[in-house]
Amino acid sequence: MSSENSYLVPGTSVQIPGAAEGPLRDLTFMAKDLFDVAGHVTGAGNPDWARAHKPAGSHAWAVERLLQAGADLTGKTITDEISLGFFGQNAFYGTPLNPKMPDRVPGGSSSGSASAVAQGRCDVALGTDTGGSVRIPASFCGLYGLRPTHGRVPVQGLVPQAPTSDTIGWFARDAATMERVGAVMFAESPAAATHTEVILATDLFEACDPANAQALRSALDRLATRTGNIRQERLAPEGLAVWAQAQRNIQLAEAWETFRGWVDAENPRLAFMVARALQFGASVTEADLEAARRVREQVRARMAALLPRNVLLCLPTAPCVAPFKDEPVAEVDTVRDRINTMCCFGGLAGHPQLSIPLAEVDGGPVGLSIVGARGTDMSLVATAKAWEDHQ
Amino acid sequence: MSSENSYLVPGTSVQIPGAAEGPLRDLTFMAKDLFDVAGHVTGAGNPDWARAHKPAGSHAWAVERLLQAGADLTGKTITDEISLGFFGQNAFYGTPLNPKMPDRVPGGSSSGSASAVAQGRCDVALGTDTGGSVRIPASFCGLYGLRPTHGRVPVQGLVPQAPTSDTIGWFARDAATMERVGAVMFAESPAAATHTEVILATDLFEACDPANAQALRSALDRLATRTGNIRQERLAPEGLAVWAQAQRNIQLAEAWETFRGWVDAENPRLAFMVARALQFGASVTEADLEAARRVREQVRARMAALLPRNVLLCLPTAPCVAPFKDEPVAEVDTVRDRINTMCCFGGLAGHPQLSIPLAEVDGGPVGLSIVGARGTDMSLVATAKAWEDHQ
Numbered sequence: 001m002s003s004e005n006s007y008l009v010p011g012t013s014v015q016i017p018g019a020a021e022g023p024l025r026d027l028t029f030m031a032k033d034l035f036d037v038a039g040h041v042t043g044a045g046n047p048d049w050a051r052a053h054k055p056a057g058s059h060a061w062a063v064e065r066l067l068q069a070g071a072d073l074t075g076k077t078i079t080d081e082i083s084l085g086f087f088g089q090n091a092f093y094g095t096p097l098n099p100k101m102p103d104r105v106p107g108g109s110s111s112g113s114a115s116a117v118a119q120g121r122c123d124v125a126l127g128t129d130t131g132g133s134v135r136i137p138a139s140f141c142g143l144y145g146l147r148p149t150h151g152r153v154p155v156q157g158l159v160p161q162a163p164t165s166d167t168i169g170w171f172a173r174d175a176a177t178m179e180r181v182g183a184v185m186f187a188e189s190p191a192a193a194t195h196t197e198v199i200l201a202t203d204l205f206e207a208c209d210p211a212n213a214q215a216l217r218s219a220l221d222r223l224a225t226r227t228g229n230i231r232q233e234r235l236a237p238e239g240l241a242v243w244a245q246a247q248r249n250i251q252l253a254e255a256w257e258t259f260r261g262w263v264d265a266e267n268p269r270l271a272f273m274v275a276r277a278l279q280f281g282a283s284v285t286e287a288d289l290e291a292a293r294r295v296r297e298q299v300r301a302r303m304a305a306l307l308p309r310n311v312l313l314c315l316p317t318a319p320c321v322a323p324f325k326d327e328p329v330a331e332v333d334t335v336r337d338r339i340n341t342m343c344c345f346g347g348l349a350g351h352p353q354l355s356i357p358l359a360e361v362d363g364g365p366v367g368l369s370i371v372g373a374r375g376t377d378m379s380l381v382a383t384a385k386a387w388e389d390h391q
Numbered sequence: 392m393s394s395e396n397s398y399l400v401p402g403t404s405v406q407i408p409g410a411a412e413g414p415l416r417d418l419t420f421m422a423k424d425l426f427d428v429a430g431h432v433t434g435a436g437n438p439d440w441a442r443a444h445k446p447a448g449s450h451a452w453a454v455e456r457l458l459q460a461g462a463d464l465t466g467k468t469i470t471d472e473i474s475l476g477f478f479g480q481n482a483f484y485g486t487p488l489n490p491k492m493p494d495r496v497p498g499g500s501s502s503g504s505a506s507a508v509a510q511g512r513c514d515v516a517l518g519t520d521t522g523g524s525v526r527i528p529a530s531f532c533g534l535y536g537l538r539p540t541h542g543r544v545p546v547q548g549l550v551p552q553a554p555t556s557d558t559i560g561w562f563a564r565d566a567a568t569m570e571r572v573g574a575v576m577f578a579e580s581p582a583a584a585t586h587t588e589v590i591l592a593t594d595l596f597e598a599c600d601p602a603n604a605q606a607l608r609s610a611l612d613r614l615a616t617r618t619g620n621i622r623q624e625r626l627a628p629e630g631l632a633v634w635a636q637a638q639r640n641i642q643l644a645e646a647w648e649t650f651r652g653w654v655d656a657e658n659p660r661l662a663f664m665v666a667r668a669l670q671f672g673a674s675v676t677e678a679d680l681e682a683a684r685r686v687r688e689q690v691r692a693r694m695a696a697l698l699p700r701n702v703l704l705c706l707p708t709a710p711c712v713a714p715f716k717d718e719p720v721a722e723v724d725t726v727r728d729r730i731n732t733m734c735c736f737g738g739l740a741g742h743p744q745l746s747i748p749l750a751e752v753d754g755g756p757v758g759l760s761i762v763g764a765r766g767t768d769m770s771l772v773a774t775a776k777a778w779e780d781h782q
Binding site: 089091092263265267271273276279329332 | 659721
């Protein structure tokens with residue numbers, strides 16, 4: 001086990017200067033250890049994965065994009081094993097520091113990226129979000145974190161998990177930096193905040209800790225001149241549990257398909273919870289999977305109707321502040337289920353979702369998520385910038 | 392990962408002289424890393440188990456017994472993780488050498504004990520046998536290996552797995568040494584071979600590789616003056632698959648009960664197959680467990696009737712010679728199921744079973760098991776001695 005609190009993959013040292021000219025030439029960035037960096041083994045948070053793979057021949061698309069825009073790559077960051085985990089506790093490489101709450105977890109699976117940005121060790125860090133792996137550490141560490149519209153950022157050079165939910169996102173400490181990176185990643189000029197209506201997802205607010213819900217609603221009240229009247233809607237008339245189960249079945253069944261070849265060849269060492277998640281994926285029946293896909297189609301149709309380009313949806317990013325480190329598995333399971341209930345929306349709908357560090361509870365950060373129509377990622381960032389200026 | 396082929400637990404060095412006087416004072420022995428040795432952490436084949444436990448305060452009963460009889464303890468040997476495994480491939484500590492077939496596995500879970508004895512590094516080694524963990528490495532490494540009558544050797548100071556099947560056994564290269572150790576462990580004088588009838592378990596012979604069955608039957612033919620006429624019987628009219636499933640359900644459900652507290656507290660790193668076995672144990676329903684216990688009661692009643700003290704039962708110890716190392720999980724699963732089919736008899740019946748290195752196939756050793764009435768352990772060893780003299 002490596003030294004506690006490290007956010008860098010043990011034994012790695014990466015310093016790759018970006019292009020001399022480019023819009024991000026003043027920025028440094030790090031990349032989660034799921035992204036290929038030429039000449040380095042992509043370790044995916046597990047020593048048996050690293051041992052079974054050769055150094056990458058070229059950079060992942062997202063890494064190359066930021067380098068060409070002038071940003072300097074300064075590190076490979078710890079991920080939860082094979083990106084399965086919400087807590088950021090890697091049994092082999094340790095738990096990166098959450099500088100906002102040092103006795104709590106940083107959140108995962110993009111734990112090292114969030115930790116590095118929150119500690120000011122780089123300006124931006126790349127993560128991935130399949131079931132919440134950017135959004136959750138953004139909320140727990142008090143950062144901006146974007147899960148882009150599914151399919152907008154190419155996944156070339158990425159260790160996949162569940163392809164129909166996988167996205168590439170990033171963290172920054174301020175909305176302006178989020179926007180600058182977005183302009184490069186999406187090849188799109190900064191947008192204006194386009195919403196004329198705001199919806200609050202009441203069922204998701206009800207599913208989070210009352211103190212968190214209260215803190216986020218107070219923050220929204222303070223933004224009243226920016227939000228106008230807020231309409232209240234239940235997103236899941238069938239119940240959030242149905243959504244959560246659908247996402248879990250789809251995601252873990254796909255994760256098993258992704259990793260089963262490696263598991264079969266290597267019988268790798270994995271933390272118990274990670275192995276159990278893979279085994280759960282292996283046990284999902286075709287009938288369960290078809291039912292889950294039908295739920296997903298319903299969610300997508302409903303969200304497309306609910307969220308035209310002029311509507312902004314608000315929901316809590318996480319159900320709670322960052323949990324304490326080293327809790328028993330049973331407690332982690334309980335919180336994991338609550339997080340999945342809050343985050344499953346992202347994978348099911350595929351809409352862009354930006355977590356904004358808008359409030360505090362118990363001295364710890366709490367993120368509000370804003371969600372828009374597919375493709376309105378830059379508009380979400382513009383909204384965050386406007387709110388940031390207003391605070 | 393430690394150096395390949397080591398049979399000793401990495402980082403351990405144990406040298407404890409036995410009593411100056413005693414019947415075993417010319418023997419050296421080693422103990423599987425499930426047995427407490429005072430002043431040392433009992434590691435159970437997993438670094439996260441070792442980290443979570445303090446050094447033992449006193450020796451396990453079986454270790455103390457051999458020391459008091461004069462044998463010198465000269466090492467702690469590698470076990471499969473938490474004694475779950477038939478192959479002897481520990482993902483953390485490596486695969487002990489099978490000196491009879493160096494490109495094959497030694498068998499497990501008492502892998503290091505079998506390897507050390509087969510290499511001549513000690514005279515005797517303690518192992519445990521819950522589902523086959525002494526019998527299988529005895530067959531694969533060409534050793535004598537005894538699974539005693541269930542309950543005869545006290546398990547005090549042992550990391551348990553599945554208490555209603557756990558037994559403490561040992562390996563030696565010759566029957567005379569087996570007998571000397573048995574006399575100490577059972578506090579019983581050497582017995583005579585008491586059988587007047589020999590039964591051959593046809594369904595178990597049919598379940599093993601034809602070459603193995605043929606080699607063992609030829610060896611029995613050569614012993615005809617010792618065995619007399621051999622009666623053929625099917626042990627499992629309901630089918631061996633029913634037995635195998637019953638043993639697997641009972642054993643892994645109990646293993647989950649044994650290890651769940653540790654798993655919950657530590658979320659330990661485990662090889663995928665080990666974690667999956669625990670998760671299987673967690674998923675066994677009460678109804679499945681009750682059905683399995685009914686099967687076990689039937690097996691016990693039938694074996695008590697079939698095996699009075701004058702009857703000896705012969706069956707193949709393993710379904711095959713030692714498999715190649717580093718086979719894919721799917722292949723290991725297939726062989727594991729075949730081994731469990733052959734070995735489940737031991738856990739279900741609780742009778743003593745001695746594996747004798749009686750034949751060879753493809754240049755590798757093949758064990759024949761002899762089984763007698765409960766409590767006739769020393770008589771089995773006497774039979775083996777007589778056969779050894781006859782060969």
